[in-house]
Amino acid sequence: MVSFLKKHRVIITSTALCLFSLHIASTNVKGIGGTIISGRVISAIASPIQYGINHTIGAIKATWASYVYLINVSKENILLKNDIDKLKEENNQLKEAALLSNRLKELLAFKEDISGPAVAADIIGIENTGWVRTASINKGSSDGIKRDMAVVTTLGIVGRIIEVQPTTSKILLVTDPRCNIDVVVQRSRIKGITEGTGTNRLVLKYVRHEDDIQIGDKLISSGLGGIFPKGMVVGEVFRAEKGDDNFFMDIELKPGADLQKLEEVLIITGNISPMSPLL
Amino acid sequence: MKIFTIYLVLASLFLIIESTILSILLPSLLIPDVILIMVFYLAFGNASLEGVLTTFVLGYLTDVFSGGIIGLSSFTLLLIFIITTKLSKILTLNSMLIKVGGTIFISIIKGILTYTSLRFLNQEIPFYIIFPIAVSTGIVSPFVFALINKIELYCIPYKGEDKIISRY
Numbered sequence: 099m100v101s102f103l104k105k106h107r108v109i110i111t112s113t114a115l116c117l118f119s120l121h122i123a124s125t126n127v128k129g130i131g132g133t134i135i136s137g138r139v140i141s142a143i144a145s146p147i148q149y150g151i152n153h154t155i156g157a158i159k160a161t162w163a164s165y166v167y168l169i170n171v172s173k174e175n176i177l178l179k180n181d182i183d184k185l186k187e188e189n190n191q192l193k194e195a196a197l198l199s200n201r202l203k204e205l206l207a208f209k210e211d212i213s214g215p216a217v218a219a220d221i222i223g224i225e226n227t228g229w230v231r232t233a234s235i236n237k238g239s240s241d242g243i244k245r246d247m248a249v250v251t252t253l254g255i256v257g258r259i260i261e262v263q264p265t266t267s268k269i270l271l272v273t274d275p276r277c278n279i280d281v282v283v284q285r286s287r288i289k290g291i292t293e294g295t296g297t298n299r300l301v302l303k304y305v306r307h308e309d310d311i312q313i314g315d316k317l318i319s320s321g322l323g324g325i326f327p328k329g330m331v332v333g334e335v336f337r338a339e340k341g342d343d344n345f346f347m348d349i350e351l352k353p354g355a356d357l358q359k360l361e362e363v364l365i366i367t368g369n370i371s372p373m374s375p376l377l
Numbered sequence: 378m379k380i381f382t383i384y385l386v387l388a389s390l391f392l393i394i395e396s397t398i399l400s401i402l403l404p405s406l407l408i409p410d411v412i413l414i415m416v417f418y419l420a421f422g423n424a425s426l427e428g429v430l431t432t433f434v435l436g437y438l439t440d441v442f443s444g445g446i447i448g449l450s451s452f453t454l455l456l457i458f459i460i461t462t463k464l465s466k467i468l469t470l471n472s473m474l475i476k477v478g479g480t481i482f483i484s485i486i487k488g489i490l491t492y493t494s495l496r497f498l499n500q501e502i503p504f505y506i507i508f509p510i511a512v513s514t515g516i517v518s519p520f521v522f523a524l525i526n527k528i529e530l531y532c533i534p535y536k537g538e539d540k541i542i543s544r545y
Binding site for chain 2: 107108109111112113115116118119120121122123124126137140143144147148151152155222223224225226227228229230232234260261268270275276293295296297298
């Protein structure tokens with residue numbers, strides 16, 4: 099018996115760990131994140147590096163935009179090259195500051211419109227591999243962030259907080275299959291539920307063939323569930339066809355918020371009354 | 378323990394790069410699964426308890442880092458590890474075809490396992506995303522194999538040479 103176990107220890111250990119992993123996965127599928135001590139350690143180590151890399155990429159992009167068009171400069175320009183270089187660098191820093199200022203002004207104006215406290219945060223990492231759609235931000239429990247807080251931009255709902263560390267948090271984006279939002283069609287007031295697909299699209303479920311919905315319709319959150327405030331844009335219909343089951347429609351949406359270009363977001367930290375509108 | 382440490386550090390670095398640089402440079406469906414390539418390489422030369430535990434930890438690290446379902450990546454990667462240790466008895470990583478083709482095959486198997494597990498856990502994802510990820514993973518695999526090989530040679534010179542002989 100002992101020699102059998104020794105001979106097949108790799109397979110036995112692999113199988114035992116497989117079953118253990120499957121058990122963890124099946125109990126964890128909806129209990130997203132939770133308080134995992136190893137997650138805190140990993141976040142504490144990884145988030146400063148992610149922040150540093152993102153800043154470096156921003157500087158590289160700024161430098162590339164400034165200098166790529168200087169390659170074929172004339173003799174007269176060569177004489178003035180030092181002055182131009184200094185001015186371009188200064189101009190570029192001012193442009194970046196202006197763009198950042200515009201984005202933050204929009205966010206601040208939006209924050210002042212919403213009826214409740216909110217915290218602004220920077221995106222420091224986006225997870226887009228396979229089917230998972232999450233993003234990391236540079237605010238955590240020390241800034242008042244808690245699980246299940248809604249995350250928004252001026253264009254619409256981004257997602258909700260699923261994991262909180264002292265100085266960082268993780269957002270479950272609306273395009274993740276685990277993110278479901280109760281919505282209403284703005285025009286016809288048809289109710290449904292959106293679900294992420296693991297790609298850059300959402301699907302709208304439980305809309306019947308005879309319901310009034312068409313391409314271009316905007317979907318807003320209904321406020322049910324107490325996580326997402328009422329009246330925020332979730333997405334826009336770009337495909338609506340009759341489903342194969344001859345009862346529900348097959349509807350695809352694009353998210354309201356531009357998830358490919360997320361840089362700053364707002365986290366709504368106040369208590370959300372399920373039916374009261376945000377704006 | 379050295380193998381475990383090397384793979385843990387490499388996987389952590391890759392996961393950071395994936396969430397910052399790669400997510401900007403590449404569309405999401407073309408980001409290669411480097412963790413899978415590492416497990417594939419590990420299974421070919423280190424079918425031992427250390428390899429099993431390393432695979433389990435790499436899967437756990439992937440899930441914690443990405444915010445996915447904890448345990449899912451460990452489950453699929455361990456199955457891949459078992460399949461690859463069986464395959465390593467009849468194949469060696471000595472040709473480009475085996476490296477690229479084998480990685481694409483294993484990536485598709487992992488995609489199917491992930492899809493099936495998610496369906497079992499009542500989560501739906503599109504099936505087609507498996508294939509572009511498998512192709513990009515296959516294309517990148519020879520470079521990742523070469524990198525891991527060099528790092529192993531540097532950190533574990535004597536054992537590394539043995540590994541080269543046994544794998545190539």
